[in-house]
Amino acid sequence: MSQSYDRGLIEDFGRWREFTAGMWAWVFHKFTGWVLIGYLFTHIAVLSTSMQGAKTFNSTIQGLESLALVRLLEVGLLAVAVFHILNGIRLLFVDLGVGLESQDKSFYASLVLTGIIVVASVPTFVSGAF
Amino acid sequence: MAQRYSSFSSGSTAWLLQRITAAFLVIVLAFHFFQLHFVTHAYEIEFAGSQARMENVGYFVTMVLFLVTATFHGVNGVYNALVNQGIDGIQKRVVQIVLGAAALLLVVQGIRVANTLAGF
Amino acid sequence: MSTQTPDTDSENEQPSSTSPQERRMAEKQARKEQREADEAAAANEIQGETVELKVFRYDPEIEGKEEPRFDSFTVPFEKGMTVLDALIYARDEYDSSLTFRHSCRQAVCGSDAFFVNGSQRLGCQTQIADLDGPVRVEPLPHQDVVKDLVVEMDHFYDQMESVDPFFDPDETPDDELEEQRQDRENREKVKLSTRCIWCGACMSSCNIAAGDNKYLGPAAINKAYRFYMDEREGENKRQERLEIIEAEHGVWRCQTQFSCTNVCPKDIPLTDHIQELKREAVKQNLKFW
Numbered sequence: 019m020s021q022s023y024d025r026g027l028i029e030d031f032g033r034w035r036e037f038t039a040g041m042w043a044w045v046f047h048k049f050t051g052w053v054l055i056g057y058l059f060t061h062i063a064v065l066s067t068s069m070q071g072a073k074t075f076n077s078t079i080q081g082l083e084s085l086a087l088v089r090l091l092e093v094g095l096l097a098v099a100v101f102h103i104l105n106g107i108r109l110l111f112v113d114l115g116v117g118l119e120s121q122d123k124s125f126y127a128s129l130v131l132t133g134i135i136v137v138a139s140v141p142t143f144v145s146g147a148f
Numbered sequence: 149m150a151q152r153y154s155s156f157s158s159g160s161t162a163w164l165l166q167r168i169t170a171a172f173l174v175i176v177l178a179f180h181f182f183q184l185h186f187v188t189h190a191y192e193i194e195f196a197g198s199q200a201r202m203e204n205v206g207y208f209v210t211m212v213l214f215l216v217t218a219t220f221h222g223v224n225g226v227y228n229a230l231v232n233q234g235i236d237g238i239q240k241r242v243v244q245i246v247l248g249a250a251a252l253l254l255v256v257q258g259i260r261v262a263n264t265l266a267g268f
Numbered sequence: 269m270s271t272q273t274p275d276t277d278s279e280n281e282q283p284s285s286t287s288p289q290e291r292r293m294a295e296k297q298a299r300k301e302q303r304e305a306d307e308a309a310a311a312n313e314i315q316g317e318t319v320e321l322k323v324f325r326y327d328p329e330i331e332g333k334e335e336p337r338f339d340s341f342t343v344p345f346e347k348g349m350t351v352l353d354a355l356i357y358a359r360d361e362y363d364s365s366l367t368f369r370h371s372c373r374q375a376v377c378g379s380d381a382f383f384v385n386g387s388q389r390l391g392c393q394t395q396i397a398d399l400d401g402p403v404r405v406e407p408l409p410h411q412d413v414v415k416d417l418v419v420e421m422d423h424f425y426d427q428m429e430s431v432d433p434f435f436d437p438d439e440t441p442d443d444e445l446e447e448q449r450q451d452r453e454n455r456e457k458v459k460l461s462t463r464c465i466w467c468g469a470c471m472s473s474c475n476i477a478a479g480d481n482k483y484l485g486p487a488a489i490n491k492a493y494r495f496y497m498d499e500r501e502g503e504n505k506r507q508e509r510l511e512i513i514e515a516e517h518g519v520w521r522c523q524t525q526f527s528c529t530n531v532c533p534k535d536i537p538l539t540d541h542i543q544e545l546k547r548e549a550v551k552q553n554l555k556f557w
Contacts, residue, residue, distance in 0.1 A: 036386035040526030041475070048229060055222030062215075062254060065261045072195035083191035092190065099181060103174050110174075112524050113167055115547065118540050121526055142186060159520035160553045163546065232521060234480040 039122035104128035202266035317345040320402035352391035368417035378465030388469035408472040431492040438502030461494035463534040470528035482517035486528035514549035
């Protein structure tokens with residue numbers, strides 16, 4: 019009986035088909051969180067060019083904004099931020115003990131709403147880049 | 149017999165702060181996106197425009213608060229994610245020091261940038 | 269001893285033919301083959317609906333079974349059949365070495381929690397008819413497997429013990445036999461939390477408990493809730509309980525994934541209880557400032 023078998027993590031990503039709504043919400047929230055904190059560091063780094071004068075700042079920002087790739091990444095950032103905000107509101111309600119029985123529906127709602135907001139924002143975000 | 153856990157490091161303050169900063173960030177992050185992608189388009193951003201916004205004390209204070217709360221929320225979130233993975237002992241100490249230093253660096257540099265843009 | 273002499277004689281008389289022992293072995297082998305063929309035929313000829321079980325097998329003590337594998341069993345389906353019924357059939361009819369815990373068969377003892385088709389469920393409470401076939405039965409994830417579907421429960425029990433899962437009032441009545449009554453409202457408050465049957469399904473489903481071995485886990489926190497919310501215990505014990513609940517690896521580790529609440533076979537709102545304790549801890553700490 020001394021021997022036993024450790025199967026490691028079973029509910030890892032290999033089992034993603036079996037994840038429930040709450041689990042997906044957590045996975046997305048964590049992923050978008052990592053992206054946002056990562057972006058915050060690069061954001062401050064880019065804005066730091068302002069310390070070398072207005073000229074450097076302007077050319078850096080406009081140089082970046084003229085790249086189509088940057089524009090697309092910005093749309094991605096918007097999607098990430100909007101989801102994190104909406105699911106964050108959902109989580110605040112969960113923390114307050116409100117509506118826990120419909121936590122799966124509120125997750126789907128935040129997904130759909132994120133999709134709508136992002137699609138509606140695409141023209142504004144990419145205008146002039148293509 | 150099961151081990152007893154120390155109540156010495158209570159997580160309630162960090163937990164509460166994470167929620168309070170969340171509530172603040174929901175509003176300010178949405179405002180920030182709206183301000184710098186819809187009111188002013190991202191490609192229109194220039195030093196002069198940023199300076200005009202930052203000279204408003206209310207805006208300046210909001211942005212600095214935004215920076216501080218976002219840093220706390222983000223770094224604390226990363227720390228929690230690592231604790232949930234079961235880091236412990238020396239590993240945990242190292243993570244605390246590294247994340248603390250990164251947060252401090254970010255806030256200091258962010259405030260310097262804010263001061264530059266505001267022309268202080 | 270006396271029979272030995274004729275035996276030696278007969279062996280000498282027929283040196284070319286097989287010994288009686290060899291003959292018996294051959295007959296036995298033939299019978300075994302016949303029986304196995306019959307069984308296989310019976311399995312093929314099961315009348316009516318059948319259900320296919322794919323069961324996780326592992327036995328560190330038997331050579332050739334140390335490597336985990338899945339065995340398939342075809343079991344005749346009956347109306348109202350549960351996963352546990354099917355497992356019992358497979359064990360009784362096909363392979364007596366198939367090992368799993370079970371006792372009351374009515375979702376009270378909490379010993380037959382398995383990982384069925386990707387979700388933690390009680391074998392005795394899960395209708396085969398509700399599942400898509402083949403039904404895949406595995407031992408509870410995130411616990412070491414002892415044999416087949418039997419997992420090591422020690423860690424789960426340790427976590428349960430660590431929250432003092434028993435009524436422990438500050439003061440006991442003078443008369444030993446006097447009742448310590450709970451008012452109706454308070455009873456209603458803890459009612460759902462008392463349903464726990466210690467099956468370990470929630471702990472097994474929890475992604476955080478899987479990563480952080482010190483995390484109390486949903487069942488233990490629910491137990492802590494059951495007694496923390498009990499108004500009869502008194503301030504001292506309440507404070508003691510709060511300290512366990514709000515320790516670093518207590519309620520704060522919960523990430524509200526709702527996995528535990530989804531799998532609980534007794535429908536205990538585990539996440540609600542954990543969240544309530546978080547708010548309670550915050551409130552109590554604000555008061556101390």
